[in-house]
Amino acid sequence: MPNVETVETETKLNKQPAIGDFGAGRYSGLQNEIFSDAQRLFGITEEQADKLARYMGRELGAIFAGSTVGYDSFKLSKVNKDGKMTITEAASKIKGATFSYAVAFLQTLAWANTAVKVGCEVGSVSFELSEQYRKMLEKVTK
Numbered sequence: 001m002p003n004v005e006t007v008e009t010e011t012k013l014n015k016q017p018a019i020g021d022f023g024a025g026r027y028s029g030l031q032n033e034i035f036s037d038a039q040r041l042f043g044i045t046e047e048q049a050d051k052l053a054r055y056m057g058r059e060l061g062a063i064f065a066g067s068t069v070g071y072d073s074f075k076l077s078k079v080n081k082d083g084k085m086t087i088t089e090a091a092s093k094i095k096g097a098t099f100s101y102a103v104a105f106l107q108t109l110a111w112a113n114t115a116v117k118v119g120c121e122v123g124s125v126s127f128e129l130s131e132q133y134r135k136m137l138e139k140v141t142k
Contacts, residue, residue, distance in 0.1 A: 027057040034109060035142065041112045041127050044137065051141035059102030063094060076092045101136045108133065 017023070022031040031053040038049040077086040097103065112127050131136060 019046050021051065022057065025057070027060055030060075031057045034105075037109050037113060038105075041109065041116070042129055048137065048141045052137065055140040056102045056105060059100060060106075063097055063100075063102075067094060101140055103135070104136065105140075 020032075020035050022028040022035070034053040034056055035049045038044050038052055039046065044052070069141075073090045075090070077088075077090040079085045115127075
């Protein structure tokens with residue numbers, strides 16, 4: 001049996017990422033949007049927005065972790081003369097997902113963002129979290 005070397009590596013588990021730094025994962029872009037939109041639309045602190053974005057990324061990752069991917073999940077374009085092509089992954093669809101805090105906040109932020117996109121100004125429209133949402137925010141940002 002060959003010798004097996006044990007290599008000690010430095011773990012970075014104790015190192016906390018900077019506030020607002022969500023890396024380059026699948027939901028990082030969404031987390032960046034949540035981080036900035038939650039502050040802008042609901043007036044919460046950077047720390048609360050950071051915790052909310054991380055919570056939502058974890059929860060959405062858990063929700064979609066069980067989704068399956070097959071050949072029919074992809075759409076492939078023709079290869080161009082440079083050998084490049086476009087690959088599109090079909091959006092995952094989860095039936096029977098629980099309406100969790102993460103989903104509730106995602107829906108609320110999406111609605112508020114849509115209001116802004118169709119012409120409502122944040123200064124002219126007041127978005128305030130209801131008592132229920134304040135309690136949910138408190139639970140997920142502890």
